[in-house]
Amino acid sequence: EQKSKYARAKLISITKQSKSRVEPQCQHFGLCGGCDLQMLDLEKQIQFKKQKITDLFSRSFSTQKITDKMSAAELPWEKTIESSPWHYRRKARIGVQFDKKAHATIGFRQKLTNQLASIKSCPVLVEPLNVIFPLLKKLLLQLTVKSAIGHIEVIQADIIEKSKQESRQKDNQVVIVVRQLKPMNETDIGLWQSYALQHHWHVIIDDGNKQLPLVSNMAGKSTVLSYELTDRSKVYFSSSDFIQINHQVNTAMINQALVWLNLSASENVLDLFCGLGNFSLALAQHAKCVVGVEGVQGMVDKAIQNAHINGLDNCQFYQTDLNSDWLTESWAKEHKFDKVLLDPARAGAEQAVLQVAELAIPSVLYVSCDPATLARDSAILISKGYK
Template structure:
């Protein structure tokens, strides 16, 4: 029998102009008004503002519009610091007062918890407000120590160096980025000049910039400045001698340390003095060594404050046996081990396990062992899980959350659970699981890891009610 397929219906577009009042921000920090009995989404609009907009997309259940002008301005509106705000897709909330940004993020978490608890029919478990504690904050500017910078070329082969524009794969040409730490914030014009000189421009995929506290070469300390810029150049084709020389000249002139990434490994420029490794220092003077491809917390101040708060909230004692899930390089494990009887750290990637083990060794931490396991599978049969009785557990999963892990934590009935989250939606889902298994929310706080953006990091302490 013949089958007939209808072509996809393109969303209706219109140049119609409207004047509407913004009621609220949605989960992504986009202003929401009402028009024709459905929501109209207006990026850049703030609650209480009367705005003129141009309709750009109409669908059956919602409309999108572009902000044209503001007739009545919110008292919470501030002038964005970045000259690229509105074009660059990196920040969403620079036009909103910092304290209002935090209120928005806290409400976002509260709403997601409420939805998740309702879906699981746990509304009776959430009759009181969440026990919010003070937000962990840093400077709202110059906090980011790692970023990936895009490289594109226009029709005249001129380099565009920057970040993606909002809702597109096209790059915004960036001159400076005030959320990046110094000297990374002003590196864009230098990279643009350098790329313009290269003989094989199309060979660059992207450029990653990283700030390292200390850079060591061949186990001998090379630099102790906390302003060391590491540049990782993703090369799609081998770099020729002329371009190697250009990168070397710029690296020497500006104090950069350049790595070439061919997709298989990352190596220093040929004339660099051997390989080098990077590190950052924790508030207790521990050093965490990492490579340029490793995940690290990008806000150094918030990271240290987050670790210190974890120690306080968990109230670690010398008799505690602690389980650290999704432990990474040992960011939490090293600090926990200095106060506990012992720590078991578990991570899904063997390479990270090896580095965490090495970090413990370098820092003289001998009561911490690391294991590799898929934490999204059944791990209760693993020796590190069944042979120990844990008093406390800390978990710091990726955005996908830890649905399987919290089910198994609940099965072990570990008395105290500290959940560090980078995605409030999966946090709310996993929290509902813990609540349904006999836990309660003891404390919760925001961690403003990504100021000026919609991204929310949260710490929650759960205690078992039995």
Template sequence: MRRKKLPEGAFKAEVTGLSHEGRGIAKVEGKTTFISFALPGETVQFEYSNRKSNYDEGMAVEVLEASNLRANPPCEYFKLCGGCSFQHVSPNEQIKLKEETLLNHYQHFGQGIQPEKVLKPLVSDNTEHYRTKARLGVRYVHKKGKVLVGFRERNGRFLAEIDHCKVLDKSVGTDLRILQELIISLESYKEIPQIEVAVDDQRTALIIRHLVDLSPSDLEKISCFAKAHGFWIYLQSKGPDTIKRLYPDANETPKQLSYRLDEFDVQINFEPNDFTQVNREINHKMINQALNLLEVSPSDTVLDLFCGLGNFSLPLARKAKYVVGVEGDEAMTKRAGENAQQNSIDNVAFHAANLFEDISKHSWIHEMRFDKLLLDPPRAGAEKLCSQMDLIQPKRIVYVSCDPSTLARDAGILVKEKGYKLVSSGVMDMFPHTTHVESIAVFEK
């Protein structure tokens, strides 16, 4: 297909709205145009970046009339790096826009429903260096004669040339050059495509993906680097099952990363490639809010679906009579059980099951009656589960979501088809400076 020629020069536009991914929306010659770095109420000069049959895309090059939403981005790489998309909006306004997005999704994807009460947003005390999990790209660029480590550029084609990151945990984010210098010192510097970062309460782990066997010299350099900077280093040659700890020695203790939930006297151990919430502060607040909204009592039996490592299950077990956690990943389910044992929690059981399929075939759904239900699905949501809610029949449901569109869709099923009320809902700022919307909803029958 022949690509449409882009108009040359800058064009004027009045921005009237904001898309869910954070771009300004304008009508230019009657055609919808999405403009990066533009905000509602602004008049901007923009240049076209793409033209399609139904809409165009562009990038603001000058703000002629600024919105009161606008803020100075804290990061010098904001317009280049694709890691953040909302730094030109003040943190307070970011959360307001996310709340608006959530309520709009209920209207459009939830069959017109709205919560009876909008919950106060959960926000961070600090919106910088909050990110404890990240996958960083690595690439040697011959023309620059250097290794780049970081996130992709906004267009997604190349890695952004950045030396630090304002949202990544300080142990890594304050100086990415140390990673660049490590990789360029290796004999295999062209065969390292990515580094995954995982931070616990005390340590920072790096998983170095390598496409060729590492020489003894490279292994020694990586070990010395880890010792000098206090990192745990893991190597990954192929799939996730090949991840092995290089430094400190795998037999040394502690053997796993961990984080504590002091208010529940719970410690959760995890491997660096396990799913954990990226924002430690918001995770603590989220767990407390979820348990309060679920109104758990000592006589309740609670079902926790998509339970992962037990992030909600184990705190729930401190308050409930009994908890059943179900997760699709067998390895995660096993570690959840080990976490329960380590914390001397014996009123919880974990099961592995595909929760996107019919759950009626599983024994745990028939063995007991569940008073309360907690859901924390991935971005795909829990449509199949919500359609089978008659099998569970909980009196109260708390649904934690990382995608407002699938939450709204599932809420429509629960309210319109299963007879629940959408009691309350609100947003949680798990990812400041991005348009990602984390939310929570309460249903009651």
């Protein structure tokens, strides 16, 4: 298939196998659209990704007319942050599709289509989430209200169960969020409760307007989710919030950020796209002041709450659209920032880095989940005088 800037092909057969080819561990690899590189040796995967980043940087430098072209050897590579290649993902959305007879397919989207691949297990998910698919399918077959579920989200998290009488914390629990399209009857509520009790699940029902624990009305309980950072501080979140899906890598990223920023107790730090305070809480342990800025007010409210719960009084959080002109905002005018950390979504931080450069913040640390926008934004910073 020929596109304007690329061609798309389908593998028909392998005439000569590469020495770097390995047997994919997942039985659904090739059909499921979740993973692309399981057939490649892990070390070669890292090399492939490095080369991709190098190519993207080269193109972005050309777009910005930067003469200092970087080769793979010249990019300042640090030691790769890695975790186990299997059983690392702590949060996933499982699709549910029903046929005309209300039989459910449970799994992830197939490649290049909206149709689901029926999944039996996923070695990328943490245990026991990796083998939850057959249990969910068996449960759905028994429900009396048919074709009533849009999707199911699975999360591994520490939880605090609160009631009027007590508060109990449990670590590494399985949380299941059910997107319920039709009201549940007592039979189906009882079925979910039975499975939850048997498999130690904490079930949350999402009716499209609110999320409530399955047993909240009956037992007066609420469930609070959290995960722990290396300094023992806690990040509290709700099931609909974005969190880093690899806990081990997230911890390593935070520790590496602290090393690179090398903060002192006299420095002010700006944390853009701060979310729940994932980086802010750690930065605040070492800096004079941390100003976190996020586009979603609900996340800002939770970041404020997280700082308060963790006893941090040197954090300030603000809601601002970081894709707009924010230099006139009070938090941007009232502080002289020594360092800035950015952790944007895949769309990157084009407008933000332009304004960071205008503020002339001396040190910039950019955490990225998309190499294309990282290369684009890095080229902008370098064109403005950063090295």
